[in-house]
Amino acid sequence: MLTFLKAGIYTTVQDAGRFSGAHLGIPISGPMDAQSAKLANLTLENSENDALLECTFEGPTIKFHEPTFIAIKGAAITVYLNDKIIDHSGAIQVIAEDTLSFGRVEKGCRFYIAVKGGIQSDVVFGSRSTCLTAGILKPMAKGDQLNYKPYSEVSVTSFSLNRIVGNSILNVSKGPEFSILNAAQKNQLLAGNYTILPSSNRMAYRVKHSIDLAHSYSMLSSGTLPGTVQLTPSGDVICLMRDTQTTGGYLRILQLTEEAICDLAQLAPNEIFKLKLIEIS
Numbered sequence: 046m047l048t049f050l051k052a053g054i055y056t057t058v059q060d061a062g063r064f065s066g067a068h069l070g071i072p073i074s075g076p077m078d079a080q081s082a083k084l085a086n087l088t089l090e091n092s093e094n095d096a097l098l099e100c101t102f103e104g105p106t107i108k109f110h111e112p113t114f115i116a117i118k119g120a121a122i123t124v125y126l127n128d129k130i131i132d133h134s135g136a137i138q139v140i141a142e143d144t145l146s147f148g149r150v151e152k153g154c155r156f157y158i159a160v161k162g163g164i165q166s167d168v169v170f171g172s173r174s175t176c177l178t179a180g181i182l183k184p185m186a187k188g189d190q191l192n193y194k195p196y197s198e199v200s201v202t203s204f205s206l207n208r209i210v211g212n213s214i215l216n217v218s219k220g221p222e223f224s225i226l227n228a229a230q231k232n233q234l235l236a237g238n239y240t241i242l243p244s245s246n247r248m249a250y251r252v253k254h255s256i257d258l259a260h261s262y263s264m265l266s267s268g269t270l271p272g273t274v275q276l277t278p279s280g281d282v283i284c285l286m287r288d289t290q291t292t293g294g295y296l297r298i299l300q301l302t303e304e305a306i307c308d309l310a311q312l313a314p315n316e317i318f319k320l321k322l323i324e325i326s
Contacts, residue, residue: 046110046191046193049105049186049187049189050106051146053104054102055184057099058097058166058174058175059075061076061079061094062287072291074175074287077099078155080303080304081118082099085116089136091163097157097159100147100156101154105146106146112139112140113139115136117156118157118207120150120156122156126143152211153210153211154311155310155311164191164192164193165192166182166191169182214320216322216323217320218299220300222296225260230258233256234298234320237255237319242314249283249285257280264294269290272286273289273300276298277295284309
């Protein structure tokens with residue numbers, strides 16, 4: 046078992062996602078930066094679906110009550126074990142009563158803490174992922190506890206793999222309603238700069254831009270996915286993220302690639318990104 050001595054700003058349990066509830070309007074959820082989460086689990090030879098902690102901007106302070114190994118991937122951050130800075134490029138051994146804490150995030154927004162064998166939290170609709178928009182589970186709070194299976198081997202097979210965060214050129218493909226835009230709008234859309242607004246969250250990233258993308262088209266509510274880029278009648282651009290709704294009535298003009306969703310998840314409010322159109326074979 047582990048205990049949160051400090052919860053951090055927005056620390057949640059996530060696994061690979063919830064794929065059985067779309068017909069009920071339940072979001073997929075899962076890690077915002079799924080690639081970093083996979084690396085954390087891979088470092089410990091866990092399953093990609095094993096639950097871990099997603100930490101946003103500020104890390105928690107955690108006391109471990111049983112021995113295990115952990116891995117930390119994602120945003121660049123200083124890691125402390127019992128108040129001493131440690132190397133966290135590979136697996137980290139912790140013993141009973143060890144305390145894990147963090148400095149300030151130096152680059153990126155989110156990092157992941159994996160535990161050998163995965164976090165053994167509640168399963169809801171086939172997943173351990175927290176989804177606040179659907180009222181499923183909740184972010185961690187001070188004093189909360191989570192279970193894991195003790196692992197007391199002297200060492201663990203470990204891989205030292207890292208993903209570079211901070212990429213601000215995001216690959217996109219054409220969405221179902223891309224053809225509705227005129228040539229000028231398409232060119233401006235792909236040449237523009239987009240500034241992330243502070244109101245962005247796990248449901249959607251809202252952005253500021255100076256392009257005239259207003260339109261008068263209307264459509265029936267249709268299916269959406271994480272990474273769908275919507276365009277409102279007033280010309281606002283919205284990038285749907287992991288906790289997005291499963292349907293929407295705005296034009297679906299573009300679709301972020303899986304890597305681009307992960308890259309966007311590591312960009313902070315007021316940072317700027319651009320879009321690059323690629324062809325999907």
